[in-house]
Amino acid sequence: MSKDGNKTYTIQVDHVTRVEGHGSIKISTRDGKVEELKLSIIEAHRFFESFTDGMLPHEIPWIVGRICGICCVGHQLAASKAVESALGLAVSPQSQRLRKLLNESQILQSHLLHVYFLAIPDYVGAPSVLPLIKTHPEVVRRALKLKHLANEFTSVIGGRALHPMSNTLRGWRKLPNLDKLEQIRERLLAALPDLDATVGIVKSLKIPDFERETEYVSLKHPDEYALYDGEVYSSDSGETAPASDYRNITNEFTVPHSTAKWARWHRESYMVGALARVNNNYNQLHPAAQEAAETLGLHTPCYNPYMNNVAQVVEIVHCAHNSLAMLEQVLDDGLVKEDISHTPGPGHGVGAIEVPRGTLFHEFRFDDEGRCCGADAVIPTSQNINNIERDMKAFAPRMVAEMSREEVTLHLEMLLRAYDPCISCSVHMLDVEFVD
Amino acid sequence: MKPVDFDAHVLTPRMARIIEARDMTAQERFFRLQLPQPLTHRPGQFVMASILGIGEAPISISCGPRHDGQLELLVRNTGSLTHAMHQLQAGDYMGIRGPFGSGFQLSEFEGRDILFVAGGLGLAPLRSLIEPVVGEPQRFGRVTLISGCRTPADELYREQMQAWAKRPNVHVIRLVTDTDHLPWGGEVGLVTAPIAKLEMDVANTLAVLCGPPVMYKFVIMELAARGLPNAQIFIDLERRMRCGIGKCGHCQINHVTCCQEGPVFRFSDLESLPEALT
């Protein structure tokens, strides 16, 4: 029975806080039944398709990072891969390794931010991270320390933490400083106990008990836990498809209450992101990360979307250990200045990469002069949003029956935050009809 | 290179306690400071005044030489440091370095008639010379002060000017360009206006000017019209200054540094400095 006396009400949460970008949730109930539930994306559009027009190949990865600050590295790398594929440019093993480091540094940054700043406050009943400074100072201090380390990690590899400039087509304009890489390695090593403590905190959180099975989609790679490279895998079909097939995977469509587009593949909706990746590629996680998953009670396949935050912690552990191993290799091998020249020309290419929130696709086309004449990007959040609304619709009747209005609101917001949606991106997506 | 002796504290201020702070106008705040040791300054010199952590700027010493370690400054709110200075109260501290600059040699003024022309805030530095001159009437000749500002509300040191005016041999002309419908006992016009009518013993008069750059050209034209030689005119120049010791380069005017050779110049010396009065 509803704790709330009034069973007929409408909750409207505009400008949901502690998410990237602007979303709003509307739920109307009548006599304890959910009449309407809508997840709207109210972010203003930024019309990215109009701005890649006419750009030179090397400018694309640099500029499309501006789609989203928090996933700027992911956009930069996806675009680099797409443009390189369009122009047939080779990337050396050294550059590939640096790119993987760059990507994992950003996954660390982003997951830490979301787990500590956006998710944990909900679980301890705080409106934000600020009150935690008084109630849980050691947690906040640890969060800030880890986040700072992850940022500097990105800076040392990429030139700065946001919109890094050192990576370009084919590789590095200016190689990272080896002394600084060594320092980062030492600091990462020293931070491993802080990761254990992070696992400890998240273990103590009471994750809402809700399950809805869906289709889980992520990249898959034969040799490693797929983050930078791989083909697109579906838990429904159990098969992979090449990234260039992304249009047949995402099947984007528009709904009027949202400035972001929606997606579906084998069923009415699918999920991408940390939980999808852990579900699909559990065996390739670093042993320390598998151990963390054990500790945290994350057993695959896991159908609870709230567990996405837990999966993020598992990935934090994975990326830290994996980065350490890669850093050691780089320090052993040293870095050599490589030829990264290229000539702009015509071409068409697609690139896919795993970013914190899921699989990101970029596609570009260049005319005979090497100027961009077609661009498209499908962002994780626009793939997830459909699934989120369906989760909400599935959970809402139970919520309305069992919880107060405040709790309903909180649980809906928490669900949105659990997905770690990047609404900015979802509206900032690229798309143009292609002129073949 | 041969070793050179230096003062390690040359760019590091000493802290001075504010013993009096009050707004003189909406834009200018008056400070009286107590220094650990007296500055032993000459009239016309300046100090580098600072708030630690905010910044430092040249500020003219606006009181005559004194031995009690007190120092008076008048600060106009124009930017980042002076804005912060306007929040300072008695009991707060200011950093002080100096005194710097040439200043005036009192002996040069002995027995001479002196004409002071002050535009706006220019009265503050001139006051450091007017005070000792008015204080020893037997040592100096006739003193005339022309002080102009925008409106009556902007006038500085009003009571003190009224007091000076009561002394024998001191003549004070106070002007505003606009009364702004406020009560006003002085005249209306520019500081240049009274010069033509002044009683003046041209051979024995020294003129001392301080005000905004635009003022100088016109005052000098009037003085020239009265036949006052350039060697008898002193001008107090303003430049950007960052160090006060002739190193930061900002105050350089042709081959001289305003903070060392200036800020007070004899006008005849400025003839070789074409940039001085731009």
Added chain:
Amino acid sequence: MRGFLTTRATVLDWLHTLDQLGDVFFPQPMGESSFRFDKVRKHSLLAFEDFDATSTEKPFRASTCVQPPGKKLSPNNEQIFHFSKNENGEYQLTPTLDDRQRILAGVRPCDLKAIHLMDRINSDGIPDAHYLSRRQNTTIIAHDCLQPCDQHCFCDATGSLRWREGADIFLTPQPEAKLLIEALTERGEQLLADAGFTPCKNIEGRKTLAEAQRTKPFGRQFNAPLQQVIDTVSNSGESPVWDKHVERCFSCGTCNLVCPTCYCFDVQDDFNVDDPDSGQRTRSWDGCMLEAFAVVAGGHNFRPQLAARQRHRIKRKLAWLPARFGDGSFCVGCGRCGHQCTVDIDIFDIANDLLATAETKP
């Protein structure tokens, strides 16, 4: 004073041992084609001068470093003092004087003269403690040039090519990748005392050998003797030459910021976020070509026109400071300003243009 003759390789090893005394700096390659005056580390590539242009070893021919070595004596963002409050609530101010030993090696004659001129500036009037503290704890190992470093060089024309004053040790390239090493001061003598180099018996003969090898004429030459250049620039007030040379100028200040005899600075205060009662004052390199350089409170700009700022810059080098110090040209002819200016505005061309217009005047 004594002299030695030894191979470059030996000198290199010796330089590496000097870091026990303090930081050792030497020109080293950076970027695609530039050099940086940088700390000598284990695997640093040091850019020596060669006796003749035949050496295939790379990179031996160093062009001037982007930032001159003298800047190590007044670094950008140099701390002047730091402050904090003690328990009694009183401010404590401590001037920051850097008296660590350091060695500037591989300093070319033009930069050596520039350091000498900065010594003059900083000892003049009220001495600058922060510069002098560094300078007096610095040993300079200078290195002769037998060929102009690039097409911008005009050090000979400004009287810097044969400059020796200020160096403690002087290196002169010799055939077969050897160097003549001379102690010029007591300090240099001490430094060389236990280096174990082979003494050179015929120092003068070795110097003559190098002099004979020197390119002649060396670098660009003014169209008149230096004194005439100084006189002409000194007498050039309003001139169309100034306007001509700023048509393409960006007022970007690069020419100031790379010049070894530009020393203007701006001052900044800051307090610490974790303890707002503590903080520091620092100074950073400024430049008279920048628009805001001569702006005072209220917004009045004493040099609003680009041409006036350009004239100011040139006249400081070739008129006012020479007049004030009587030490010849304050432009040492290193060519950096013309080289680094993206639109090729060059003090050398300006001086020659002023000479030409002065000649055509009746």
Added chain:
Amino acid sequence: MKPRIAFFDMASCEGCQLAILDCEDVFLHILDLVDIVEFREALSEKAPRFDVAFIEGSINREIDAERLRDIRARCTWLVSLGACACHGNVQARSNALSPAENLQRVYGPEACHVAQTDSQYWPLWAHTRVRAVHEVVKVDYHLRGCPVDRDEFLHLVKRLVAGSLPRFARQPVCVECKHNGNECVFEHGDTCMGQITWGGCDAICINGGYRCDGCRGLLPGVNLDSHRALLRERGLSDTDIDSRYRLFCSADVQPRGTRP
């Protein structure tokens, strides 16, 4: 009382807010100096009034402009945070097309029609033109760059907290590039916008091996003719040059009549 500061985001990548969250090492100390009362990306709290409002992002719709006017009325100082707020940034490139064309390009003709005719949705969709913040309300300070420089942000906050005023050097990127002793980009054959771009970033892109693409906007009164001529001499066509100037739209909207 501690100054109350608030952050608001309009159309942006939210990177500038992140750049501020990136002050982790000093974050707790900043909180000793100021009260952060709104920061949607990190907090749920909301406040009616504040001393300093930071606006991130460009103004793309009338509903955003309304929201901005409301914020202006509730604060003492208003600061444009980052290139989007200062001059529209990359999304202002869409200003070359009409709003309807832009909508059609992204969402297709049908959705474009619905969006513009269905009153339930049109405020959400009604894209006008991408505007900088100072085109809508008075702006006291501009924190430039894509993203902003955290040191400049700290400087501004510290100065306002201390009762002083922030000062941002009005000088091109070349100054900081030379402070760092970098090799000029022109030296290795590429071209750079450093000479005409507002500095304050410590020339970070050149330090990182790239060039300056002008994300901080044109320095007022720069010699643009000379720059264009120089790029032409370096082999760029006028199309290339325009495309470069428009990369961050830095040459389009100049903040004027406001404190630098």
